[in-house]
Amino acid sequence: MLINMSFRGEEALRDQLDEIAQALDRNRNWVIVDALKKYVEKHREEIEQIQKGIAASDAGQFLTTEQLRGEMKVWNARAKEDRKREKAYLNVNKASARRKSA
Numbered sequence: 417m418l419i420n421m422s423f424r425g426e427e428a429l430r431d432q433l434d435e436i437a438q439a440l441d442r443n444r445n446w447v448i449v450d451a452l453k454k455y456v457e458k459h460r461e462e463i464e465q466i467q468k469g470i471a472a473s474d475a476g477q478f479l480t481t482e483q484l485r486g487e488m489k490v491w492n493a494r495a496k497e498d499r500k501r502e503k504a505y506l507n508v509n510k511a512s513a514r515r516k517s518a
Contacts, residue, residue: 437447
């Protein structure tokens with residue numbers, strides 16, 4: 417179910433949202449909802465991992481140095497893939513916007 421939400425922000429932010437919307441051939445609302453979904457998902461996952469870590473710590477379960485290094489490699493690989501995906505997404509949409517304006 418869709419609901420109305422409102423918030424106050426700076427004019428410059430609105431202008432940036434409009435630029436992104438135009439580049440993606442979307443409207444401002446779509447850009448805001450997309451950004452909020454990504455923000456919520458990212459922070460929900462972080463909070464979940466922190467809570468798991470606290471519970472494990474409380475139970476006396478700790479990672480060895482090698483296990484921690486392995487986890488860090490996984491996190492870094494995910495972050496790298498996220499950056500690649502975001503860059504590819506922006507490049508596709510920039511190309512699309514250029515074709516439309518030509």
